[in-house]
Amino acid sequence: MNRRILTVICAALLGLVLSVGIVAAPQGGNDAQINAALQAAYAKYKDLKEGKNADYIPALAKVNSNIYGIALVTADGKVYTAGDIKSEVSIQSISKVFTMAKVMEEQGAAAIEKRIGVDPTGMRFNSIVAVEFAQKLLGGPEINPLVNPGAITATSMLAGANRNAIWKSLLGFYSDCAGRSLGINKEVFKSESDTNQRNQAIGYLMYAYEFIKSEPLRATDIYTEQCSVSVNAKDLAVMAATLANGGKNPASKKQVIKPENIPGILAVMSIAGLYDDSGKWLYHSGLPAKSGVGGGIIAVSPGKFGIAVISPPLDAAGNSVRAQKAIIDISNALGGNPFAVKPK
Ligand code: DON
Numbered sequence: 001m002n003r004r005i006l007t008v009i010c011a012a013l014l015g016l017v018l019s020v021g022i023v024a025a026p027q028g029g030n031d032a033q034i035n036a037a038l039q040a041a042y043a044k045y046k047d048l049k050e051g052k053n054a055d056y057i058p059a060l061a062k063v064n065s066n067i068y069g070i071a072l073v074t075a076d077g078k079v080y081t082a083g084d085i086k087s088e089v090s091i092q093s094i095s096k097v098f099t100m101a102k103v104m105e106e107q108g109a110a111a112i113e114k115r116i117g118v119d120p121t122g123m124r125f126n127s128i129v130a131v132e133f134a135q136k137l138l139g140g141p142e143i144n145p146l147v148n149p150g151a152i153t154a155t156s157m158l159a160g161a162n163r164n165a166i167w168k169s170l171l172g173f174y175s176d177c178a179g180r181s182l183g184i185n186k187e188v189f190k191s192e193s194d195t196n197q198r199n200q201a202i203g204y205l206m207y208a209y210e211f212i213k214s215e216p217l218r219a220t221d222i223y224t225e226q227c228s229v230s231v232n233a234k235d236l237a238v239m240a241a242t243l244a245n246g247g248k249n250p251a252s253k254k255q256v257i258k259p260e261n262i263p264g265i266l267a268v269m270s271i272a273g274l275y276d277d278s279g280k281w282l283y284h285s286g287l288p289a290k291s292g293v294g295g296g297i298i299a300v301s302p303g304k305f306g307i308a309v310i311s312p313p314l315d316a317a318g319n320s321v322r323a324q325k326a327i328i329d330i331s332n333a334l335g336g337n338p339f340a341v342k343p344k
Pocket of ligand 1: 292294
């Protein structure tokens with residue numbers, strides 16, 4: 001065989017190997033690339049000391065600020081992790097996404113848009129001015145289910161004969177999204193229940209304006225309990241991957257959310273997932289995401305992967321500092337931004 005033919009055969013073989021690699025790695029990278037991206041982000045931000053634990057819920061101030069875990073789950077169910085994925089934190093506002101999803105499962109996507117709205121407030125997550133502004137100046141359901149007034153309203157819309165039945169069904173739904181049986185952090189639930197007078201006032205305000213139809217204090221109480229659900233980084237990544245995979249949990253293979261509800265959920269996460277910093281976040285990541293004051297953030301690269309990072313210290317808007325940085329680095333390294341396309 002002359003050298004020219006050998007070169008052609010070698011090139012063809014190389015092409016085959018590369019194309020197999022690409023076909024085998026449709027989720028934004030192959031095993032080595034994904035692991036390298038996670039390890040690089042873990043190492044880069046491990047010693048970062050910016051931000052501060054939330055302390056308006058006293059139990060959150062006591063959580064170890066050094067917890068730092070990263071998990072990425074592909075839409076076909078492969079799990080990649082870096083750092084501390086054993087430690088659990090309270091899910092906090094990340095729960096709002098899944099309560100919104102459950103209401104849509106029960107009542108259809110229009111229910112959320114009609115009763116609450118799907119627009120950004122541009123204000124803090126527990127803003128009362130945002131409600132007044134929407135009510136007085138915009139004249140209706142012009143907020144969204146990812147800020148506290150909308151979230152407490154969404155919780156009030158859940159189906160169930162009594163508080164116990166509603167709670168059991170909600171926790172079961174979260175568990176289906178995570179692929180394991182979740183529980184609550186009792187200390188966080190008590191601590192927030194003892195100090196949630198502002199959320200109780202928000203519940204009553206939403207009742208006064210007839211967004212909440214009955215029992216505003218019960219809705220606030222269930223909302224407070226949903227925020228205390230205890231999760232590790234892998235749980236959150238599986239929940240995010242369920243959203244990335246058309247509502248089907250890629251680990252358990254259970255269809256938890258109807259595929260037709262996913263675009264609306266991801267749209268609201270895009271405009272309001274990181275509250276008043278949602279625009280900045282989307283500008284840098286392009287990813288629908290949701291943060292919680294427990295220190296977790298989930299983000300979704302549709303059709304590719306769900307990613308979650310836990311690190312309790314927060315910035316001024318209430319979003320985990322390390323989680324934002326790590327997710328942006330990892331997603332950009334893996335081509336996760338759906339807005340970034342190669343010109344044809
Ligand atoms: O209602 C609250 O204030 C908390 N249970 C949840 C707030 C939250 O997580 C905002 N997230 N960044």
